[in-house]
Amino acid sequence: MNYWRKPLDRDKVKPGDFEVHILKDRCKGCRFCIDFCPRQVLRDSDDLNTKGYRPAAADPAKQCINCGFCVIVCPEFAVSVAMRLEKEPNV
Amino acid sequence: MTIEIANTKVIDQYIRQDRMPHIWCPGCGIGTVLHALIRSLVKGGYDMDKVAMVSGIGCTARAAGYVKMDSFHTTHGRALPFATGLKLANPDLKVILFSGDGDLVSIGGNHFIHAARRNMDITVICVNNFNYGMTGGQMGPTTPTGARTSTSRSGNYEPSFSIPALAAASGAVYVARWTCLHLRQLENSISEALTRKGFSLVEAISPCPTVYGRLNKQPTGLDQMKYYQTASSVENGADPMKVGIELNGKITCGKFVDIERPSYLEMAGFDKETR
Numbered sequence A: 001m002n003y004w005r006k007p008l009d010r011d012k013v014k015p016g017d018f019e020v021h022i023l024k025d026r027c028k029g030c031r032f033c034i035d036f037c038p039r040q041v042l043r044d045s046d047d048l049n050t051k052g053y054r055p056a057a058a059d060p061a062k063q064c065i066n067c068g069f070c071v072i073v074c075p076e077f078a079v080s081v082a083m084r085l086e087k088e089p090n091v
Numbered sequence B: 001m002t003i004e005i006a007n008t009k010v011i012d013q014y015i016r017q018d019r020m021p022h023i024w025c026p027g028c029g030i031g032t033v034l035h036a037l038i039r040s041l042v043k044g045g046y047d048m049d050k051v052a053m054v055s056g057i058g059c060t061a062r063a064a065g066y067v068k069m070d071s072f073h074t075t076h077g078r079a080l081p082f083a084t085g086l087k088l089a090n091p092d093l094k095v096i097l098f099s100g101d102g103d104l105v106s107i108g109g110n111h112f113i114h115a116a117r118r119n120m121d122i123t124v125i126c127v128n129n130f131n132y133g134m135t136g137g138q139m140g141p142t143t144p145t146g147a148r149t150s151t152s153r154s155g156n157y158e159p160s161f162s163i164p165a166l167a168a169a170s171g172a173v174y175v176a177r178w179t180c181l182h183l184r185q186l187e188n189s190i191s192e193a194l195t196r197k198g199f200s201l202v203e204a205i206s207p208c209p210t211v212y213g214r215l216n217k218q219p220t221g222l223d224q225m226k227y228y229q230t231a232s233s234v235e236n237g238a239d240p241m242k243v244g245i246e247l248n249g250k251i252t253c254g255k256f257v258d259i260e261r262p263s264y265l266e267m268a269g270f271d272k273e274t275r
Helices: A032-036 A069-073 B030-044 B060-065 B079-089 B101-107 B109-118 B163-170 B183-195 B221-231
Strands: A017-022 A042-044 A056-058 A079-087 B002-007 B051-055 B070-073 B094-100 B123-128 B174-179 B200-205 B232-234 B251-258
Touching: A017 A056, A032 A042, A032 A069, A032 B221, A069 A079, A069 B030, A069 B183, B030 B060, B030 B094, B030 B123, B030 B183, B051 B060, B051 B079, B060 B070, B060 B094, B070 B079, B079 B094, B079 B101, B079 B109, B094 B101, B101 B109, B101 B123, B101 B163, B109 B163, B123 B183, B163 B174, B163 B200, B163 B251, B174 B183, B183 B200, B183 B251, B221 B232
Parallel strands: B051 B070, B051 B094, B094 B123, B123 B200, B174 B200, B232 B251
Antiparallel strands: A017 A079, A042 A056, A079 B002, B174 B251
């Protein structure tokens, strides 16, 4: 038996399509965003930045839910979350 | 179907881009606290021309140079007298004091208790990293007993200051403490402190991996954040006399004091005066 309910507007409301942007050269590789992300969207980058730090990078395979914690925990002001808006094609 | 990206980055309007990246070490939490302050200023809808940020000397005090508002970088420990003068000369300004523990309660400890006693209309954000970070991690009055620093190699044998207890005993009207991991609470607390008339203090506990954590078995900022995650507990309204921090011990967070008391400007009659 399930103890939870389905939201009534489950068909209509879609979670937004979010993506994490990181200013690569501002990141100092403290890993706060990587470890505290609830969906493990972020990971270590494969290459180094110009200062020699290993910046964080977003994993395109994982879905960000825009909790915003990476944005506010980043001490370097390097992370931002953007939403992809789907527009109707111009006819 | 076309795809458009809506960016939600607002912080860049309020920090000086040309001075980035800042000098703070990787793993330091001061940037996080500064971010929380700017978010609460934006959320409160303050006119940035009417906000002044004062800071003293130290790692934390560099924040005054990184924000796009009127800021004042003063001498060591004397940030509160400068802020007091600024507020008295122009009572319309919203004066925010953003400084570290070494500046506020160590070198400037006497100014701190007297500003709290007078109930000056200043919002103080004290970033506590338990040592003097900029000069090389020397032991300070907020260093917990037993902690190793560069000037207490076999452990600090002095009892430490508890900043909320000091502020509450001196007469502050708003006292709260959060760590660098309690970011939403920190933001809300700063927003509340900005609306209070009188001396309001928000203590933010910040990691200092380079010179403090490394000697105390927390070598990275992430280790210190994990420690805050496991060791902190939220107790709003706790007795500020009982929230002292021991080495690797429990951290009590929350809003400890929220009272009303006539502020200095009200007592001096600045409100009635037409300027």
